[in-house]
Amino acid sequence: MFRAAVIGTSYGGLNALKAIIPHLPKDFPLAIFVVLHIGDNKNDSFIQYLNKQSKVKIKEAEEKEEIKAGTVYFAPPNYHILIENNSTIALSTDPKIHHSRPSIDVLFESAAWHFKNQLIGILLTGLNHDGALGIKEIQKYCGITIVEDPETAIATIMPASAIEIMKPDYILHLDQISKKIIELSKLD
Amino acid sequence: MNPNQLEDLENIDIEIPLFLEAIFQKYGYDFRDYSTAHIKRRLMHRMAIGRFETISQMQDKVLRDKSFFISLLEDLSINVTEMFRDPEFYSSFREHVVPNLRTYPFIKIWHAGCATGEEVYSLAILLKEENLLDRCQIYATDFNRRVLDIAKLGIYPTQDLEKFSRNYIESGGKGKLSDYYTLKYGSLKLDQSLSKKVVFADHNLVTDNVFAEVNLILCRNVLIYFNKDLQNKVINLFFKSLSSSGFLCLGTKESLRFTQLESNFANIDSSQKIYKKRIN
Known part of the structure; x- marks a missing residue:
């Protein structure tokens, strides 16, 4: 069972997140954490939009927020986000990784x-190498890995650089990803 | 799951507290109540760089090699800062805190966890522009002596100058940032007059006590690296150090919410995390 x-x-x-998050059901049993690179910009309005x-x-x-299932947590701009042993959220202002804070790898x-x-x-889609080492680490500890098919990605570098260094469990078109997540979330 | 890898992770969770205990016993630096996620990330990376197989192997090294400990201390200290970081904080500070400070004949300020000092100089510039700097005594502290030495010099690489200048303007700066520095040999050197009211000193928030009564404490983006217990302990230290109606400024994503002393502080700006100690 996935957590x-x-x-x-x-x-x-x-665009990619708009094609995934609105499709998740109300009783979705997993917590979701999102790192979206948006520079110094705030993501309040996008969060508001997605919520609607x-x-x-x-x-x-x-x-220090407690992690709850069925909730999507966005990393605040300019902070890395990490998961604590006691299932709470930690933020950090550590140096940028791949010119990014928040960093996907972290x-x-x-x-x-x-x-x-x-x-x-x-x-998903992206213009730098952040996330490749991170998703490799997820695979190392036996998590399931999904990479957007570079063919459908608006920017191919991010998914392509992951595929270069690891073999994802699934390489999917953007419109297939939410379906796959929901299917996986129902496994025992 | 691959049983070896799972066992590795389980062992790491056992080894990390032992490792931190060893550092504390041997060197007196106490990271035992830091946020585990941060510590784990930094130690795992040090382990990879140093090609250690296990944390225990690294513990053996740290106990016997002081220079290795010094490099670890760098890994574990929090040195990321910039001039006028979070410009909105400084404009709120001008609006909400400065008018109050004006009413004091003499203002004592504690900047806790000042790292390389960029934010100390930012505060000094702001206070100078408000004609308050001459009335101030600023104590800027950190446990890392190497960063304090950099802070004392006030010399920084020019690579971030554009960002600093943009922050300064967004913070409501009244002149130009270039009024406060000179460029030399590819570095920027901040005006000496800014630091004449600043004492840079070695102080460890975890193991040291109150050292002065102050009217204002700034401690931004330090508490996020601590666990709940240590956060409470440090906020209690701040509470004891603040004079009646003194101000406490935390980082934008830090908060007194859910801490034991929450009710002892009033919210002055809840988005910029500016608090005022309530009169008992």
Whole structure:
């Protein structure tokens, strides 16, 4: 049984997330953590927009917040997000990784260590290499890995650089990803 | 799941507290109540860089090799900062805190966890522009002596200058940032007059006590690295250090919410995390 999913994306990520999150059912049994590179910009309005379109709850992650199933947590701009041993959220202002804070690698790695084989890692469209090492780490600890097919990705570098260094469990077109996550979430 | 890998992770969770205990026993630096997620990330990376097989192997090294400990101390300290970081905080500070500070004949300020000092100089610039700097005594502290040395010099690489200048303007700066520094040999050197009211000193929030009564404490983006117990302990230290009606400024994503002393502080700006100690 899966407990959490992590999603990483940068350029083209707004569109990609719109194609996934609104499809999740109200009683979705996993917590979801999202790192979206948007520079110094706030993501309040995008969160608000997604909340209107979606059945799951979407919010910005807060420091020491307790993780709840059926909730989507966005990393705040300019903070890395990590998962604590006691299933709470940690934020950090550590240096940028791949010119990015939040960094996908930081979230993926920390989620891999905490959720192990109860984690789904999803890497979508993006213009840099962030996330490749992270999704490899998820695989190392037996989580399920999904990478967006570079053919459908708005920016191919991010998914392609993951596929270069690991063999994802699934390489899927964007419109197939939400279906796969829902299917996986129903497994015992 | 691959049983070896799972066992590795289980062992790491056992080894990390032992490792931190060893550092504390041997060197007196106490990271035992830091956030586990941060510590784990930093130690795992040090382990990979140093090609250690296990945390226990690294513990053996840290106990016997002081220079290795010094490099670990760098890994575990929090040194990321920039001038006028979170410009909105500084504009709120001008609006909400400065008018109050004006009413004091003498203002004592504690900047806790100042790292390389960029935010200390930012505060000094702001206070200078508000004609308050001459009335201030600023104590800027950190447990890492190497970063304090950099802070004392006030010399920074120019690579972030564009960001600093943009932050300064967004923070409501009244002049130009270039009024406060000179460029030399590819570095920027901040005006000496900014630090004449600043004492940079070694202080560890985890193991040291109150060292002065102050009217204002800034401690931004330090508490997020601590666990709940340590957060409570440090906030209690701040509470004891603040004079009546003194101000406490935390990082934008930090909060007194759910801490034991929450009710002892009033919210001055809830989005910028500016608090005021209530009169008992």
